[in-house]
Amino acid sequence: MFKLAWRNLWRRKRRTAITVLSITIGVGLCLFYTGLGDGMYGQVISMAVRSGSGHLVLENRSYRDDQVLKHTIQASDELIRSVKAVEGLEGYSLRISAPGMVSTSYGTVGGGFDAVRPDLDKEFSLLNRNLVEGRYLESGRDMIIGTELARKLKVNIGSKVVLTAQDRDGETVQDLFRVVGTFRTRSDMMDGFYFQITLDQAREMLGLGPDDLTQVGVYLEDRHLQDEARDYLERCEPVKASGAAVVPWQEVLSDLANYIEVDTASNYIFQILLFLVILAGVLNTVLMSVMERTYEFGVMLSIGMSRMRLLLMVVVECAMLAAIGTVCGAALGWAENALLYRYPIDLSSYLPDATVGGYFMDMALQMNLTLPHFITTLALVFVMILIVGVYPAFKAARIEPVDALHSL
């Protein structure tokens, strides 16, 4: 039966090539679209995560609901060692986050800041990558601010500014900082209202102990490692002992997470439509090839081939076509992905800047197909083509030999 089906396909090279090609292109298209989606979200998420929290955040259980300095955690050596042991760790950040006001003689702007350890954050910090002028934080009273904030306060590199904030008891405290760098992320929020200082200076200013932190940010090499890392951290003794909660970025940046969820849903709808179009194309080709062979099937039936066998034969042919097409399509999709991952198509010169859920997005089409999506897409297409192939097979098996023999 397989031999028979295989021979039928092989002997009809043109028809087979057309069908395989249509499946290949269909699969390639599906993967292209899925990959672009993955790439876009991957970009946005990694950007958001890098400018914000980290993939996972360790913080005081009460901090999420009441973000004041009273709700800190103690970053013991054991805790940090546990974080360092996370699989796929790219880096971690020790932070104190708080609201604060920056003033110069020109004015005052209220915003928020993170106090970080420069040696830890420098590697993966989005701000470091987006420095416009000056340098990243190093020590002491260093501060980096957004270009927009700098413009409003009329400060340059080297300018002194006064930071006003509340210490852990709610008392207002002030301290002097020096602007050492400006950054531009193209996110209005970040560029206009956000700044960073060093952890040591913040602790001194805010009257916090040497181990006090509001958050430990955990940055992963691959966002899909997040759930495992979370499980691991939650089971770690030092983490349990510190009483810290392990919060995923989806909760920290809930607006973005919601946005992506909604957008993904609408994406699925589009994807299903795309799917249907592709399937209609495949159905058409398979159906045509069955119609073309009406006479041949009539001969087969009249010389004693059972309808069941004929049906099976056509289904097997279709399965082979689907298999070959899916494999070729997978190769095509993989190639697209490799190409568009390394060389994203830069559209920023054609399109206006865009933000996704408040985060700036590079206007570059980058594919970054995730393995689960790759496999599900392929499996789905394959199964759908099989299902689609059953209809022409039934049609073939229902042929009346007498009519078929009359049909020429």
Added chain:
Amino acid sequence: MEPLVKIEGLKKTYRQGMLEVPALQGIDLKIRKGDFLAFAGPSGSGKTTLLNLVGGLMSPTEGRVLIEGQDLAELSPSALSDLRLRRIGFIFQAYNLIPVLTAYENTEFVMMLQKVDETVRREKCMGLLKTVGLEGMENRYPRELSGGQQQRVAIARAIVGEPAIVLADEPTANLDSATAAQLLDTMEMLNREKQATFIFSTHDPAVMQRAKTLVRLRDGMIESVENAACAG
């Protein structure tokens, strides 16, 4: 002796919308094993219809067809296709062959369906193609064969499964008279040597002459049955 084919009160009416076309209006006939029988008659007399009914390709409006005592109407669809596979060989007027298969593969197809062993298949098909005069053309595709050669492949395929009956609807209609005569030689030879019963239709007087039994049809009824003197 039980006849190979027994046709009793066979009627077939085609329905074409509101119109009813009576194609066969009551045929009774017994066909002996080893016969070389021709249905003759003008166009529209019901030859094709009768052959299709005997081959179980369609069901009669009235009456019945028995092959080796088995009423075709009592068979399930799958049993019927099995009967066609094992007991009946078909040759049609034209386009008998599967275009993507070679002469050899077309012949082999029936035996493949019968699940005959590969080596047996090979030996038998090659031998038979040689018998019908196609030695050396086994690997040609139908489009690379002449009409007469194609019909020889069809004959080889029809009899390779050792059926009790070979049904042939105007097998010579698309051939010139010399080629037709050669084809009939082959059929006669197979009838003689392999004891295959041939039932065919024709409106060619030259072909009718060669039949052992000649059944003349007119307007869906048997006009006459003649047995050739030598066959008596």
